Amino acid sequence: MVIRTTKTVRLIARPEWKALQRHAATMRRRHLRELFAADANRAERFSLEAAGLYFDHAKQRVDAQTLKLLLRLADACGVRERGEAMFRGERINTTEDRAVLHVALRAPKRERIVVDGHDVVADVHAVLDRMAAFCERVRGGDWKGHRGDRIRHVVNIGIGGSDLGPVMAYEALRAYGDRALDLRFVSNVDGTDFAEATRDLDPARTLFVVCSKTFTTQETLANAHAARRWCVAALGDEAAVARHFVAVSTNAAEVAKFGIDTANMFGFWDWVGGRYSMDSAIGLSTMLAIGPAHFRDMLAGFRAMDEHFRKAPFERNLPVLHALLGIWNTNFLGVESVAVLPYEQYLKRFPAYLQQLAMESNGKRVTRAGARVGVDTCPIVWGEPGTNGQHSFYQLIHQGTRRIACDFIGFCESANPLGDQHDLLMANLFAQGEALAFGKTATELRAEGVPAALVAHKTFEGNRPNSTILAARLDPRTLGALVALYEHSVFVQGVIWDIDSFDQWGVELGKVLARRIGTELAAPKTPRLAHDGSTNALIRRYRKLRGSAP
Numbered sequence: 001m002v003i004r005t006t007k008t009v010r011l012i013a014r015p016e017w018k019a020l021q022r023h024a025a026t027m028r029r030r031h032l033r034e035l036f037a038a039d040a041n042r043a044e045r046f047s048l049e050a051a052g053l054y055f056d057h058a059k060q061r062v063d064a065q066t067l068k069l070l071l072r073l074a075d076a077c078g079v080r081e082r083g084e085a086m087f088r089g090e091r092i093n094t095t096e097d098r099a100v101l102h103v104a105l106r107a108p109k110r111e112r113i114v115v116d117g118h119d120v121v122a123d124v125h126a127v128l129d130r131m132a133a134f135c136e137r138v139r140g141g142d143w144k145g146h147r148g149d150r151i152r153h154v155v156n157i158g159i160g161g162s163d164l165g166p167v168m169a170y171e172a173l174r175a176y177g178d179r180a181l182d183l184r185f186v187s188n189v190d191g192t193d194f195a196e197a198t199r200d201l202d203p204a205r206t207l208f209v210v211c212s213k214t215f216t217t218q219e220t221l222a223n224a225h226a227a228r229r230w231c232v233a234a235l236g237d238e239a240a241v242a243r244h245f246v247a248v249s250t251n252a253a254e255v256a257k258f259g260i261d262t263a264n265m266f267g268f269w270d271w272v273g274g275r276y277s278m279d280s281a282i283g284l285s286t287m288l289a290i291g292p293a294h295f296r297d298m299l300a301g302f303r304a305m306d307e308h309f310r311k312a313p314f315e316r317n318l319p320v321l322h323a324l325l326g327i328w329n330t331n332f333l334g335v336e337s338v339a340v341l342p343y344e345q346y347l348k349r350f351p352a353y354l355q356q357l358a359m360e361s362n363g364k365r366v367t368r369a370g371a372r373v374g375v376d377t378c379p380i381v382w383g384e385p386g387t388n389g390q391h392s393f394y395q396l397i398h399q400g401t402r403r404i405a406c407d408f409i410g411f412c413e414s415a416n417p418l419g420d421q422h423d424l425l426m427a428n429l430f431a432q433g434e435a436l437a438f439g440k441t442a443t444e445l446r447a448e449g450v451p452a453a454l455v456a457h458k459t460f461e462g463n464r465p466n467s468t469i470l471a472a473r474l475d476p477r478t479l480g481a482l483v484a485l486y487e488h489s490v491f492v493q494g495v496i497w498d499i500d501s502f503d504q505w506g507v508e509l510g511k512v513l514a515r516r517i518g519t520e521l522a523a524p525k526t527p528r529l530a531h532d533g534s535t536n537a538l539i540r541r542y543r544k545l546r547g548s549a550p
């Protein structure tokens, strides 16, 4: 195949990059204490608001010049042009020769986005309408199980983008969900996942939503077959499948082959990447939980951020600034990882969702043209909700030797006010940002009378870069805006590193080897194992000991 990319300048050869390197040499010596002291208006200057999200980046190790140079880099790398190419439906996923149009999933009906002479927005709305009609039937009790029972349990079977988005959104929007409907998520090929998710479910009242873009993913098919057996064994009739299984996929042929009537299939398209699909039909379980109206509110939040990203000047553009600060931290300040720390229990799966979004998109080492990028790309993304993390790994962020940047996420209102606990939660968020930025000096400690032997142990260097995203409340619209912010931030970083953020070749080798080893495990008499010595020994040991567990 021909990979169409225009000849690009190497990133490190760009004058804008070199200017940032020179500037970084000075900035690395400056402390946030000094930066705040030098500018009384720093908080106002380094903050902005878009689509209901207030973004404070005053505690990033930047000054006005840093931002100016980063914005020049964004211009030089063609962020605006590449963004427009995406919105126009050009095939910017060059290694797979596909358009990248998750933004079409939240485009209003009146908009037209044409791919290969076809308006995809009309298709999006046709599927959304079908999803809504189906969800109303299930939620209203009109869709009955094989024995005429109302559906009470929904089990989403899928993995990667067909799991992480749905489960994250379900957890995030629990306060908006129908509590009469119990949702479960099965992703792992480990039988424990299926067994534990279904052990207390009534098959007559259970609906399986099998989600797979390709409908060839080993884990998902294995779990879907297990579900089918479980359902048919309990209900005693193959025909039960029609009432207890629906599919979400781009692959109608494989769905039919599995035995799900394509009338019960909700489609999407190859221009939606798995990790960008939670607002496509992959969001069916989300819509079942929160209902079509809230789902549309979520889409409106995505759309508001899309519009902002597309139209706002870069110096006031939230995703662009978020991305550029990430580039600054990774490539100029030596930051190795980003901790995403939501002070919101409902966002407990948000870091896991972001891991796939960022690391599967930008965990690449070659440019679109196949040359070495030459600089570090995606940092490691991780995190846990606050305040829990404070009592485990924050120690390392405050006083360890690793360079970690933090994204704090918080909300002014709680869905579950409990005495003064929301204030306590938010006090902790604000305190952590402050402590990381400003630290505590030896002089301060001595003045407090801390014994000399403990001063070094109690010193906080500070200067740990962090941003805070603050919104009124975690509602569907805000969640949409938040996800779209990270989607576009990941996109902008990919453009700067000049990588294809929309393929994932790095997951293939393991899949191929697992198929081969799977065959060998299924046929234990395979005379000669031809792997390396270590892998051969592990397989032999496993064969010998499997089944010997109590």
Ligand SMILES: O=P(O)(O)OC[C@H]1O[C@H](O)[C@H](O)[C@@H](O)[C@@H]1O
Pocket (backbone or CB within 6 Å): 159, 160, 161, 162, 211, 212, 213, 214, 215, 216, 217, 220, 274, 275, 360, 504, 507
């Ligand atoms: O939705 P599916 O086709 O089943 O794919 C599920 C997941 O598996 C793949 O291996 C990819 O790495 C992911 O990007 C994808 O989300």
